[in-house]
Amino acid sequence: MRAIIWLLTSCWIGFLSAQQPQFIMPIWFEDSVGNKDTVWVGGDPSASSQNLNPPFGEIGIIAPFDSAFEVRAVHGDDTDWETSKTIIEYNDTPGQCFLPPRTRIMFHAKYSPLKIYWDTTILATNNPCNINTILTPDQYAFLLQNWYDARIIYCMMTRESIEVEDLFPIPPPDQLKHPFEVEGNGIQVVPGLWFAGFWDFPHCYTTLPTSDIGLQTRISVSPNPAGNALTLVNYSGLAIKSVQISNLTGQTVYACSVTGDSIQIPMDGFMNGFYIVHLEFNKGMTVSKKIIKE
Numbered sequence: 001m002r003a004i005i006w007l008l009t010s011c012w013i014g015f016l017s018a019q020q021p022q023f024i025m026p027i028w029f030e031d032s033v034g035n036k037d038t039v040w041v042g043g044d045p046s047a048s049s050q051n052l053n054p055p056f057g058e059i060g061i062i063a064p065f066d067s068a069f070e071v072r073a074v075h076g077d078d079t080d081w082e083t084s085k086t087i088i089e090y091n092d093t094p095g096q097c098f099l100p101p102r103t104r105i106m107f108h109a110k111y112s113p114l115k116i117y118w119d120t121t122i123l124a125t126n127n128p129c130n131i132n133t134i135l136t137p138d139q140y141a142f143l144l145q146n147w148y149d150a151r152i153i154y155c156m157m158t159r160e161s162i163e164v165e166d167l168f169p170i171p172p173p174d175q176l177k178h179p180f181e182v183e184g185n186g187i188q189v190v191p192g193l194w195f196a197g198f199w200d201f202p203h204c205y206t207t208l209p210t211s212d213i214g215l216q217t218r219i220s221v222s223p224n225p226a227g228n229a230l231t232l233v234n235y236s237g238l239a240i241k242s243v244q245i246s247n248l249t250g251q252t253v254y255a256c257s258v259t260g261d262s263i264q265i266p267m268d269g270f271m272n273g274f275y276i277v278h279l280e281f282n283k284g285m286t287v288s289k290k291i292i293k294e
Helices: 120-124 210-217
Strands: 007-013 023-030 036-044 069-075 086-090 103-109 115-117 133-136 161-163 177-182 186-197 219-222 229-234 240-246 252-259 262-266 273-281 286-293
Touching: 036 069, 036 103, 069 086, 103 177, 120 286, 219 286, 229 273, 240 262, 252 262
Parallel strands: 036 086
Antiparallel strands: 007 252, 023 036, 023 115, 069 103, 103 186, 115 161, 133 186, 177 186, 219 229, 229 262, 240 252, 240 273, 273 286
C-alpha cells in the first residue's frame, strides 16, 4: 500500500472571491529574461463583451504598462480599451459550450523573444466545446466566411506554447494595436493577439500527447466540490515540486513547496467559488485542476 506523507513547507494563503463564469482559463507569458505575467480569459452568457464585469473579478487597470514587461486583456467589443487581468466575454454558443467570441490580449515586452503557454488539458476537459479555441493576430478569422481559412491561426488544442517571433509574419491590424502609456516611455503602440473560440466542425483537431493525458488522469483531487479540506494524491510516479491555487482574478491565494505523494490543503478559510490548482513537477511538467469551494 502506498505510504501517504504530508509534508508542506513555505506555504502561504490569501483569500479573494468572485462569481464563477461558465468557462475560464489562465494564459501564461514569459519574456527572454524570465519576467512572467498571467491573464485569465473565458466566457459566460451573463457577461458583457463591451464593458468590464466586476462580478467576474474584472478590475480595470489605469496605471501605465510596466516599463519592462506586462500583459493585459481587453474585451473584444470595448471601444474604450479598458484593460484587466481577467476578461470574461458574453457568449451565445449553442448548448452547454461557452466559448469567448473574441478577447484582445495586449502585451508590452522590452526583452524578446516572448513565450506564450497554457494548459491544454483545461481545454481537453471541455472537449468538444473548446476544440476550436485559437490565438491569432489575423483579423481575417472574423471576416472570412470560413474562419479556419485565415492566414495565421494557432490552435490551442494541438500545441502548448508559441514564441513571439512566430506571431507577426503579417502586421497586426488596427483592432489589435492601441496606444497605451508605458512607464517611463510615454505613449507607445502596444500589439496584441485575439483569443477566440468557434462553434463549428472541429478544424483544430485534438492531438494531445498520450503522456500528458495520462499525467492529468493520475492526479486525484477530492472532494470536488471541496469543503474544509482538499486532498491531492499523486499516482504518476513523478515528484511534485510545488502547488499553487489561483482565484478568478489570476492572483495566487495559496502556494506551497511539496514533498510526498499526498497533499492536504486546508480550505476552511477559502471563500466559496471557483479556483485552479496548479501542480509543478520536478521534471518541468505541469498539471492544472479546476475545483469549486462550497
